[in-house]
Amino acid sequence: MAEPKRYITSEELKAHNKSGDLWISIQGKVYDVSEWVNHHPGGELPLLNLAGQDATDAFVAYHPGTAWQFLDKFFSGFYLKDYSVSEVSKDYRKLVYEFSKMGLFEKKVMGFSFPCVLWH
Ligand code: HEM
Structure with missing residues (x-):
């Protein structure tokens, strides 16, 4: 058990x-x-x-x-x-969830590495 x-x-x-x-x-x-x-x-x-x-x-x-x-x-x-989860936290977590679904937190490897190559 x-x-x-x-x-x-x-x-x-x-x-x-x-x-x-x-x-x-x-x-x-x-x-x-x-x-x-x-x-x-x-x-x-x-x-x-x-x-x-x-x-x-x-x-x-x-x-x-x-x-x-x-x-x-x-x-x-x-x-x-x-x-318990406050109303503000509930809203915040909903936003994070929606942004994640939209792919807004994904790392854009080329977006960062390409300019670095140009500067160094
Ligand atoms: C058991 C609790 C926690 C664990 C296991 C944990 C774990 C980690 C790990 C693995 C990283 C490296 C992430 C990466 O790969 O970039 C990290 C970075 C970091 N964590 Fe935590 N963390 C904990 C709690 C917290 C809390 C409560 C905060 C509060 C703000 C925090 C703030 C940060 C910050 C500011 C960084 C540095 C981010 C950066 O410089 O890119 N962590 N943590």
Whole structure:
């Protein structure tokens, strides 16, 4: 039989808000990034700023789709009991979804590499 899901509240998440004890949540799942801050390609600061909080929209905004595959490694085993999405975030996520479908986030390799060849 599957293990029952384990939950914490947003208040409990807030307690893990510092270097060495740094948790964030993304889409209702809680991640322990205490060690990852030292290896994160985006540096320590963005993670420290969002420590103990929901980081879903920042995660979506700052990463290519390939970053999602890293998340599982940091799953704490906890889900947020009181996870909810604000109206603003809902709108933002809808926009990202529509823009992605339109291909607006795809890398245009030639668009960047061709001018570089001309300048160097
Ligand atoms: C468990 C959580 C996170 C993981 C696994 C993760 C993973 C990554 C990875 C793999 C990259 C390199 C992406 C690439 O190939 O270009 C990256 C870059 C970055 N991440 Fe995160 N990240 C996390 C959380 C966050 C959060 C919460 C923020 C908040 C803003 C953030 C901001 C950034 C920034 C600014 C960069 C640099 C982008 C660039 O210079 O091109 N990350 N992260």
